[in-house]
Amino acid sequence: MTKTESFQLEFEQHVQDGLTAFPKFLSSKYIYDDRGDQLFQQIMALPEYYLTNAEYNIIDQYKGELKSLFENQNGFDLIELGAGDGKKTKVLLEELVQNNVDFTYKPIDISQHAIDELTNSLTTLLPDLDVQGEQGTYFKVLEKIATYNKRPKVIIVLGSNIGNLSHKEAIDFLNQIQHSMSSEDLLFMGFDQKKNPLTIQNAYADKTGVTQEFNRNLLHRLNKEMNADFDVNSFEHWEAYDPESGTAKSYLLATQECDVHIKKLDLKIHFNKWETIHTEISQKYDDLIVEWLANESGLEINQIFEDNNKLFKDYLFKKK
Numbered sequence: 001m002t003k004t005e006s007f008q009l010e011f012e013q014h015v016q017d018g019l020t021a022f023p024k025f026l027s028s029k030y031i032y033d034d035r036g037d038q039l040f041q042q043i044m045a046l047p048e049y050y051l052t053n054a055e056y057n058i059i060d061q062y063k064g065e066l067k068s069l070f071e072n073q074n075g076f077d078l079i080e081l082g083a084g085d086g087k088k089t090k091v092l093l094e095e096l097v098q099n100n101v102d103f104t105y106k107p108i109d110i111s112q113h114a115i116d117e118l119t120n121s122l123t124t125l126l127p128d129l130d131v132q133g134e135q136g137t138y139f140k141v142l143e144k145i146a147t148y149n150k151r152p153k154v155i156i157v158l159g160s161n162i163g164n165l166s167h168k169e170a171i172d173f174l175n176q177i178q179h180s181m182s183s184e185d186l187l188f189m190g191f192d193q194k195k196n197p198l199t200i201q202n203a204y205a206d207k208t209g210v211t212q213e214f215n216r217n218l219l220h221r222l223n224k225e226m227n228a229d230f231d232v233n234s235f236e237h238w239e240a241y242d243p244e245s246g247t248a249k250s251y252l253l254a255t256q257e258c259d260v261h262i263k264k265l266d267l268k269i270h271f272n273k274w275e276t277i278h279t280e281i282s283q284k285y286d287d288l289i290v291e292w293l294a295n296e297s298g299l300e301i302n303q304i305f306e307d308n309n310k311l312f313k314d315y316l317f318k319k320k
């Protein structure tokens with residue numbers, strides 16, 4: 001079975017499980033195809049979506065220090081999990097290339113389109129950079145990374161991607177990263193911070209409706225790839241941030257009772273009016289939670305970097 005076929009089977013199994021569960025769910029990782037990637041780029045440009053500018057500010061401000069922390073006399077592999085369009089990473093890559101640092105950049109993303117676009121854009125921007133992109137999910141790729149301990153590694157995960165995981169899943173994720181690391185390897189990871197709840201609520205429920213289209217892309221994909229007949233416009237985006245748990249949750253909400261047929265899976269699904277499909281969590285953190293997650297995963301925090309507006313933090317971890 002090819003990698004694409006096994007990915008498609010996994011996706012189909014997820015849809016079968018998620019839409020027959022009560023309450024219904026679908027994972028946001030399946031939002032990202034060509035259209036999903038483009039919609040996420042539009043989200044990053046929204047004034048409400050502060051995360052990108054905040055982390056850009058951190059990387060731009062500390063790129064010299066990060067270069068010194070990452071570079072290694074034996075060279076190193078810079079592995080990025082969930083790289084997306086690499087907008088912020090490019091600032092760091094430019095700094096490393098301009099200073100003749102010996103490294104290979106290995107971006108990994110579930111979206112083949114994201115990997116292709118990023119690799120192509122880097123060919124023009126940094127023609128001397130060695131880029132080895134790969135399509136895959138975090139967990140699958142980490143199993144492989146653990147087996148190639150040839151050069152020192154710096155693993156980076158930007159954009160608070162970890163926030164799409166529950167705390168339990170985040171510990172599994174961090175644990176798996178930790179197992180793939182040797183004592184000199186580093187992990188540099190972004191964690192969006194708890195803040196005014198309204199700022200967070202607005203970041204995931206913009207006025208122009210781009211986030212709604214992004215969330216609805218899951219249903220577009222099911223129509224396109226599994227021959228489903230969702231009336232996509234009758235599902236509305238709903239966002240709810242709970243400041244106590246620090247969890248922002250995204251839903252698709254059926255605004256009318258309907259039956260949907262997913263022909264490829266031979267599956268008929270009924271939706272009651274106002275029934276939900278839970279699609280995404282975006283967890284928010286503070287230092288205590290990150291310390292707890294690190295501790296549970298055999299990691300320790302070495303350094304913390306914060307943006308000028310105190311909205312976002314990147315943490316540098318080592319193996320304990």
Ligand SMILES: C[S@@+](CC[C@H](N)C(=O)[O-])C[C@H]1O[C@@H](n2cnc3c(N)ncnc32)[C@H](O)[C@@H]1O
Pocket residue numbers: 028029032040081082083084085086087088108109110111114136137138139157158159160161
């Ligand atoms: C919120 S975007 C952030 C992109 C980038 N890290 C940034 O900071 O701009 C999340 C990215 O992770 C990818 N992604 C989501 N879930 C993934 C998974 N389980 N495995 C690999 N990539 C994943 C998506 O395709 C998307 O490009």
